Amino acid sequence: MYDVEYRPVGSLSKSTVFEFVVPGSEHYTDLAASYLYVQLKIDTDSAEKIIPTNNYAASIFEQLDVYLGNVNITPGNSLYHYQTFIDDVFFKHKSAIDACQIINAEDKRVEQVKKTFDFVLPIHAPMFQQEKFLIDNVPISLRLKCAPASFGLTCNKPITKLLFEFQKISLFIRRVKLYSPVQMSITKNLEKTPVKYYFQRNEVKSFHLPTGFAANSVDNVYNGQLPMKIIIGFVTDKSFNADLASDAFTFSHKKLQSAAVVVNGIKIPSSPYKPDFAGKLFMREYYNVFRSMNQDHGLPKIRLDYADYENKYPFLVFDLTDDGTLASDSGTLSLIKRGNVRIDIQFSTALDEGMHMILFGIYDSILQIDAARNIVTDY
Template identity: 25%
Template sequence: MATNAGFYVTLPSNASKDVFKNNTSSNYTVDLAKAIELNGEWEVGLCEIIYPHTWYTLPRDNAYIELMEISDEAVMPSEKDDPNHTKPGELLIIQKFSRGGYYDKPKDLLDQIVPKLIKYDPTAEAVYNNVTKCIDFKGSGRYKIRAQAPLAYMLGLKPDIIQYQPIGDSYSPLLSVVNVKGGFGDVLSIEDKVYTEILPLSAITDGGHIEFFIPGDGEKYLDLNDTLLHLRLKITNADGTDLANDAAVGLINYPLNTMFSQCDVILGDRLISQSSATHPYRAMIETLLNYSEDTLKSQFSAGLFYKDTAGALDSIVTNNGPNRGLNSRAAFSANSREIHLFGPLHGDVFFCERLLLNSVDMRIKLTRASDAFCLMGARDSLFRLRILGASLFVKKVTVSPAIRLGHAAALLRGNALYPLSRVNVKTYSIPANSRICNQENLFLGAMPKYVVLGMVHHEAFTGRRDLSPFNFVHNNVEYLALCQDGRQVPAKAFQPQFNQGSSVREFYNMFIATGRHLKDLPLSINREEFNDGYSLFVFNLTPGDDNDALSPVSNGNLRLEMRFRVALPHTTTLIVYACYDSILEINSKRQVLVDYY
């Protein structure tokens, strides 16, 4: 197989025996089907040897078969027979071969076995089955045949738990494989893994940031997909005293991530994350549009995700109030009890499934949002949110030395590539009393693969205790479309009538744009909730509506057109969530290169 950067040749052992009849495991050669001409300078070396050992050399002391004559009466074996091989009602007969050693073809093995069988059963025959690649025995039925390993494997006499596995370019039933872990064809190159707890670089202060530093390890890789944050929180009065029994205060939804306005990630000395105070909206939108309600209720409850009740997101009643999500979260923090949160961070590299190369430093800085943003309560309340402790659990993986050496050699020829779904969150302010919102150059240059639009109260966005920052209102929008270089998306603009409860097309488009159409992949938002606090408008800009596939990056201009049925009663903040296909590169000097920022 040849490529622009190199070539490889597969040399199957079962294709060389006819040419080199004296091949052994210690002296192996192969004849290429045709010559390979290499023009210029090439480095050629052995990449991998796969030695499945699909045929066995038969030791001389194992070159025998056991015939067991079926009898109605128990017959005791002779003294020379092994009692362990005999059962009541069976007579054991041992027939030895003339030789052990290597058998080139099944026929050679049959030539040794069949004459021994015919001595006791004239009707006995043995045929090599080309379909199953096993030897089928037939006879009068008076005898059972048994053999010890490795002859049993050569004859195809295997227990039921053994299954066949394709090896190389041939299908060999002679290799017994029990599938313990991994899938067929997987390369098991990971030797070990361990979660390491990383503590902050400095003491945690109220309103300050939390910074973690993970030094690059010379041997271990990082599995960033399994990076987990642990927080210990406490809500107190303004003077630091514990809350009263009737204190009406609770955390906003999913505080593990939404209590931080910004999450900066630095690999090596390169900032690879977006520098804007929109991290809470990124985390909330990704959570709502990627996981089912069952998953949010179970797994994400560790991060204190308790879904707010549609139509009651701005409720500040924490004891049997209409917002069941706030009630649940407030119960955890009542009387200033210490709250433990645990779960994943939201960031581009934390959703990458490829291991981060060894010897690459990583730094993570989490910036706190204001208490007015993080806490729900009376508008003039002065409750405080304190961080008592924080730690980061990083999964370090030990790969096999051969893999590390292979990566080091490959890095001399090219960079390591990490495909990322890069997220960019923008905000736009829409003044009060507006009925039209047209945003020119919403995105200019590289086009995102999909866009999510949501609107929140501007004061909730900046931090107001009696307003939920995640109350995505529809504001009676009556016309909504994107225009990409003169092409309208969707071709027929969205024209919902929220005043009449007619928004089913916009609701169902969430499933189409996120790749859930006609699939058993539910979202946590239903039709009624979409109209009452969860109005997220999703646009898929990929050619085939496939968010998982890498699409060619296109350049252009994206424009937003939006009209409202009635004038906006207050200033509104438009949240624009955009996702791009991007590539992060790391070279042999562990320098990090990106094609953005």
């Protein structure tokens, strides 16, 4: 077992897109143990206090594409930073190494970004979040696009100059050398049947909610294969568009009064969520964040304190499964469901500013690789 460091193709100077090319190897690859290491300086001419958001590492990149061979197994969109952040909130235990992603107290974050700083960021892509080794002789390519420099930063006053200056960016890939008879046996079996990778795939979308409306019905949110779970959060236009006056990862409820998902005409939950944020009555919604993710017993991964629910992370979770489980929890796949999803939401008053509804859909998926290294996905 050993790590190999790869640098991006091309120069770091003033670049906003980084591409890594990892050639195929005779050894297997532990994708779950691979990660990005970044040294970064925020270049500004302002003396104003700049505050990075909690989990600032998640805000740096807005798009990720992952290729195995010539197949794009993780098509990118411009919401990778929200995917990374929500993924960490729901599926990452609190630990001492949170500091590696700049998850710590505000004063420490402020001091850290005054000079060149570094961080480690796991790859938030399906194949990098499952435990099986990638077989030999499969090349990998990653393409990362930076978010605007102001995304994830807040300041009380406007700043004219604000740029990223990357000092170093490396992709560390963990290689694993198998015992020769074991690898030969796997290679022989590949001639008969392809290797199968089962994983949880997360897909993020956003829908704009205009000002002046208290009720919204968003049609065709999903059309075709349905996700197993849906996580919903709302951010203001300012947060979404990297305004320095607003924290990109602070979600807002805007006095949400009612919310339900309608799947093929069936309302989920059958009794819609009806929080009363003005009256501090939202325990059902908070409890169902954990219950709908099957984390209401034992030690949950969800990093969501009740004290932060109202003003920072008022997420809603909807469970579309028959038994409440995901493949990553139970080790078994559920039958794929197809149909149409509509989301009905009601606020107590008309929106006084534009909002973006962020949807985090969770799917059970499978990827297959045969002896000729042909790659097939079910999505």
